[in-house]
Amino acid sequence: MPKPKRRRTRRPAGSPRTWTEAHVRRVFWRAGFGATAKEARTWSRRGKAATLDWLVADRPALYRGPAGTADGLALDPLNEFGHDKLWWLDRMVRTSHPLQEKMTLFWHDHFATRSQPTPLMLAQNETQRRLALGAFPSLLRAMAIDAALARFLSLTKSVKAAPNENFARELMELFTLGTGYTEVDVREASRALTGLRQARANGQTTGIVYDPTKHDDGVKTIFGATGSWGGEDVLRFCVQHPAHGPFLTAKLWDFFVGTPLNPVVRDKLVGTYVSSGLQLRPLVRAILARPELYANLTRPDMVKWPAVFIAGQLRTMGASVEVPDWVPLMASMGQTLFSPPSVAGWEWGPLWLSSNAMRARFKAASVLTGDGGPASVASSDVRPRMRPDQHMALALAAVGQPEITNPTHRALRRLIASYGSSPRSRERAQELQRSLRHLLISGPDNQLC
């Protein structure tokens, strides 16, 4: 068996190159939905600072390439079942601002909302996208008066005579603090947050309005401060609370880096966040610049979220959303967009990978490599008597040049070898090529970034 070829990105030890294609791929996967071969080349030449500046830049997102479809039909997220999810996947696949889209996904998990009318969910999604990298207090305020979230957490039913604690509790536990508050704070804050109700027209919720007659304007004590506090005050107290900076920083770290956060590093990052006036852009840039994000470049260990797995695969292959299969498959993988399992969002990390979820990822590879799929093998793609390295190169190019480990390389070379040193017929070469492409997508390596 010929020796596996050394991968192009690998450099001699002690290389002065500190910003390689592998670095670009790592940060593009973590901050977005993967890098194409061309993006990896381009941004490795431009350097780390330019890459990070481009990723976090405050610029409008453009959606490139042909818009997604489902079985040949234009996506209709408001009216067609499942199209809302496909529509969002399509944003992830085509956006020119991947970090903005990745942060939108982060906020969807953070302000997890479910079981609300689709127009409200899509409006919430647009708000989260618009404010994805701005000032956290602005986003928090927009979420407190977001119709979908306010309905989901019963905020619109919380009135002076009977405050409902649901929103106030999640505001502190899940949205801003995690820790450092008491049951009394929850109850007092729920009083301060009373008075919002739904605006309705033709039986539909159109937004949230403030009704002072339902607001409790009495004196409350929240985090030890006493006054006739209202909703805005509660939100302000929460973001000014000393637990807030460390809480949000640790969660973003978990999202982008995933390894334990050293307290010294954390304090530095919190400093960046707080001194910027709770701006998200500088904090995220500082996290993306940390060396911990680039550890083990050839052996990534972060499990791709199901949405990231699908959107990233399509994006790096230069393909688009074309089939509705992603809706049931993503459900089987454990992530139905616009329907997180609870207000606490999804469980991250290895918990994404139940045996059933891995099965669904295998099936996703079948959709991509099957007839008409973007990674399908046409008879004209292969020739009889192709050499093993040609088979390998063709398969890798067809599925978006994913990073693979040496053991994977060897296992696939063994599969090629099992066909004889060069498959004699075109049919056999085609079959081998199908298997290679499928395994590159469905194999364990490709679930990690």
Added chain:
Amino acid sequence: MPRPKPHSACEDFHRTAATARHPSVGVTRRHFLGWGMGAGLALYTARALPLEHWMDGAQEAAAQNPQARILVSVFLPGGLDLLDSCLDTSQYGVYAGVRGSAARPETSDVLAGTSISTHPSLAAGQDGGLRALFDAGRIGLLPGIDYSNPDLSHFHSRRFWETGTITAAETTGWLGRWLDTNATPDNPFQGLSAGSRLSPTLLTSRSPVCSVESTRRSKLGIPGVSEPGLDRAMRAYGDLAAARRTDGTGRAAARASARYAQTVADRLEPLDDSGPPAPTPGDPTDVASVQAPISGYPPGSPFGERLRQLGFLLAQPLGTRIATVDCNADFDTHSDQPERLTRALSDVSGSLAAFQADLEARGLGERVLTFVWTEFGRRPKANRSAGTDHGAGGIGWVMGVRAAPGLRTEYPSLSDLDGHGNLRVTVDFRAIYASLIEQWLGTSAEGIIPDSRSFARIRLVT
């Protein structure tokens, strides 16, 4: 039974609120825990075991102990209200006062030998639903179940119930720990979640476990690749999935789940869940008696369908010891509780009653005990949205031919609430866990439930 200390106001909450959910702030998302990733992983290092070995795992386990008992854990997410589900009618006056217009009407229709009246929806379904199972002595009710100084966060409470510990520390699920201690090292079916995700209660440190969303069309195939090419490709997939000593937790999880997915597909492929299978000579899984198609599950209920598939799976010689099912209804009824419970409890009753009938029809009645739980109770006093906020003193029950029937724990008093207006907890859920482990699974609870000795046991099995 021991009576938990009453709440001492908010200091207690400080203690538990300190268990937040992210690294460096307490309870984490368990990035660093998965399954099959602990010390025992050495078993699988360097190379994958041959596939045959995995298949043997399930069959061997089943063959060695064909009558092994099975524990099914059913989770009702969101915090099911005790009072509306199973009301102590002797406290009806206080109940009606605090629930106001959301209160259930008074009734003299109580479970035999008790003053408990079940929600009308709990009589929904096959042959009188859960209500009929109560009357038939197949359900033991656990009112007031929770833990001392309960944390009213869904996230914290759920985590405590899932791990069987009241700490912020990273740990495995309580059922996963039982598997790590008592089950075989090579059969993913031994701990099975019916549904797409793996229940966190089943997180192990080294034992394989699996989730099964569908028992139909289980074969893994590659489009346009037929035998013998498919066999070669699946062997390559097995190579890719072989564990390696240097794997990080994410990579170890990816490889382990790929192995388990392949095993599950291979094992389930010959079992046809769509009806009685065609007999295959020499196939030990072909047991006509366990294939009887079962009706009675509520049509269109995803929960019922999961239970139906689980009934089918438990009847196969797969060596399953622990199974989990999540109900998909949301019991977090902050508003419109009467309507929502009427709907959701009807699904619970119809689905679980059909499951019990199914198990008995398949001859599994003596082997399966079902334990139903929810993460906390709800506050007696209704809010103004015709709903209830998070509270304490919840509800659970054991169901089965061998379940000790009737009221197994003390019903909390509505006239003796804690400092937050919540029901007092009358039994710690860990006492129930320890009792289930000892009385049903027949093993020691030591090392599975921390401080298990400190919990007085409740008789749950006859």
